[in-house]
Amino acid sequence: MAEKIIETAYAKINLGLRILGKRPDGYHEVSMIMQSVGLSDEIIITEGEGIQISTNIEGLSCGEDNLAYKAAALLAKEYNITPNVHIILNKRIFMAAGLAGGSSDAAAVLRGLNRYWNLNLHGDKLEALAAKLGSDVPFCVHGGSAIAKGRGEIILPLPDMPENYVVLAKPKNLDVSTAWVYKNYNPQRVVNNPCIWQIAECITSGAKAMTPFMGNVLETVTIPANPQIARIKMAMLKAGAYFSMMSGSGPTVFAFAETKEIAENIVDALKDFNVETAITTTVRRKEI
Numbered sequence: 001m002a003e004k005i006i007e008t009a010y011a012k013i014n015l016g017l018r019i020l021g022k023r024p025d026g027y028h029e030v031s032m033i034m035q036s037v038g039l040s041d042e043i044i045i046t047e048g049e050g051i052q053i054s055t056n057i058e059g060l061s062c063g064e065d066n067l068a069y070k071a072a073a074l075l076a077k078e079y080n081i082t083p084n085v086h087i088i089l090n091k092r093i094f095m096a097a098g099l100a101g102g103s104s105d106a107a108a109v110l111r112g113l114n115r116y117w118n119l120n121l122h123g124d125k126l127e128a129l130a131a132k133l134g135s136d137v138p139f140c141v142h143g144g145s146a147i148a149k150g151r152g153e154i155i156l157p158l159p160d161m162p163e164n165y166v167v168l169a170k171p172k173n174l175d176v177s178t179a180w181v182y183k184n185y186n187p188q189r190v191v192n193n194p195c196i197w198q199i200a201e202c203i204t205s206g207a208k209a210m211t212p213f214m215g216n217v218l219e220t221v222t223i224p225a226n227p228q229i230a231r232i233k234m235a236m237l238k239a240g241a242y243f244s245m246m247s248g249s250g251p252t253v254f255a256f257a258e259t260k261e262i263a264e265n266i267v268d269a270l271k272d273f274n275v276e277t278a279i280t281t282t283v284r285r286k287e288i
Contacts, residue, residue, distance in 0.1 A: 005116045009041040009108035010143050010283050011099040012136065013166065013247040013254045015203075016194035017216040019185060027135070027151040028182055031196045033158075033203070034136075036143035037166050037254075038280035041091045041101060043068070043108040045116050048086030051076070055089040070133055071106040075113050078129060085116065094168070094276050096175035098248030100136040107140035111286075123287070127155060144285025145203055147196065160284040162206045165257040167241065167266045169232050169275040174251050181221045181249040189220040207256040211243040222250035229253060232273055239269035 015033035023029050051072045053062035063069065068087055076083040087109060093101035107130055114121050123142055130137035135152030147156040194215035202209040223229045229246055232253045236244040240262040241255035257263035263279045270277055 003046070005045040005112045007043040007045070007108035007112040009043055009093070009101070009104035009140070010036040011039040011093045011101060011104060011168075011280075012036055012139065012143070013099070013168075014216055014245075015210060016196050016199045016214050017218060017248070018193050018196055019187065019217055023151065025151075028185070029150065030148065030152055032148040032152065033194075033196060033199045034139045034146050034148050035161060036140075036145075036283040036285075037168070038283050039093055039099070039168060039278045041089060041093050041105055041108070043105060043112055044088040044090070045109070045112045046086050046088070047084060049084065051083045052086040053089065054086070055091060057089075057091050057095070060089075060091070060095075067102045067106040067133060067137075068109045071109040071130075071137075072113060074129060074132060075110060075117075075119075079117070079119060081117055085113065087112075094170040094252060094278075097170045097252040098176065098178075098246065098250045099168070099252055100140060100248070103134050103136035104140040104143075106130070106133050106137050110137075110141065142285050142287070143283060145282075146285075147200055157285060158200055159204045161203050161282050164207045164282050165260055165263045166280050166282060167236065167255045167257055167263050168247075168252055168278045168280065169236070169255075169267075169270055169273070170252040170277075171226070171228055171232070172274050172276060174226060174228075176222055176226070176250045178249040181218055184221050185218065186220070187217075190217045193217060208242060211256070214243065214245060216246050216248075218249050219246050222246060226251055228273070232270065232275065235269050235273065236266050239266040241266055
C-alpha cells in the first residue's frame with residue numbers, strides 16, 4: 001500500500017450537447033462531445049480511519065453525500081475492503097458550474113484508490129463502477145475527448161483534440177440546478193441542434209474546424225432564466241474569441257482563443273461582469 005497517492009481531477013466542457021428524448025427511467029437520452037480542460041482539483045489519498053473527506057472549501061459537505069465519499073464506499077464494498085483512507089480535496093474547479101467538478105473528483109478517487117489498494121483494475125472496469133455514481137463520472141475516468149451517449153455513461157473515446165486555449169467564466173453567486181434545467185427542457189425551443197458526429201469527425205483538426213457544428217441545447221433553458229450568460233458570451237466574442245458557449249447545464253461559459261494573449265484580453269473584457277475566470281487548455285486522454 002502506497003503512503004500517499006495524488007490524482008488530478010480535470011474539469012470538462014461540452015463541445016456539443018444534444019437531447020434525443022426522455023427515457024423510461026426518467027433520465028434524458030443524450031448525445032454529447034465531452035472535452036477535458038486543464039482547470040483541475042487535486043485529490044490526495046493517505047491513510048485514515050474509515051473514509052475521511054476533507055477539503056479547502058468552507059461549507060462543502062464532507063459526509064456520505066459527497067460524491068468522492070460515495071466513490072470510495074462503492075469501491076470498498078465492491079472488493080470487500082475495510083476502508084482506511086483520508087481523502088483530501090483541494091478544489092480549484094468552479095462549484096456548481098457545469099464543469100463536472102464533483103464527478104471528476106469521484107473518478108479521481110476511483111483511480112487513486114485503485115492504486116492505493118493495489119486492485120489493478122483496468123479503465124473499463126472503473127468506468128462501469130463510475131456509471132453507478134453519476135452520468136458524468138465514466139467520462140472523467142479517462143477524460144480527453146469522447147462521445148457520451150445514453151444518459152452520459154456510454155463513452156466512445158475520440159482521438160485527442162489539439163491543444164487549444166480555453167477561457168472559462170462563471171457568474172459569481174449563480175448556481176444552476178442540473179435537474180431543474182433538464183426538467184424544463186422543451187425541444188420545441190431548439191432552433192439548431194449540434195452535429196455531434198461532424199464534431200467528432202473533425203476534432204483532430206482543432207477547435208476552428210468544429211465550431212460550425214457545435215452547440216448546446218440546454219442554453220434554451222438556462223439563458224432565458226439567466227440572461228447575463230448571453231452577455232458574457234457576446235463579450236467573449238467581441239474580445240477576440242472565435243467561439244463561445246455554455247458548458248453543460250451552466251452557468252459557466254467557455255470560449256476558444258487562438259493565443260494566450262487573446263485569452264488574457266477576454267478575461268480583461270469580463271472584469272466588470274462579476275465572474276470567476278480561468279485561462280486553461282484542452283487536455284489529452286489519460287490511459288489506465
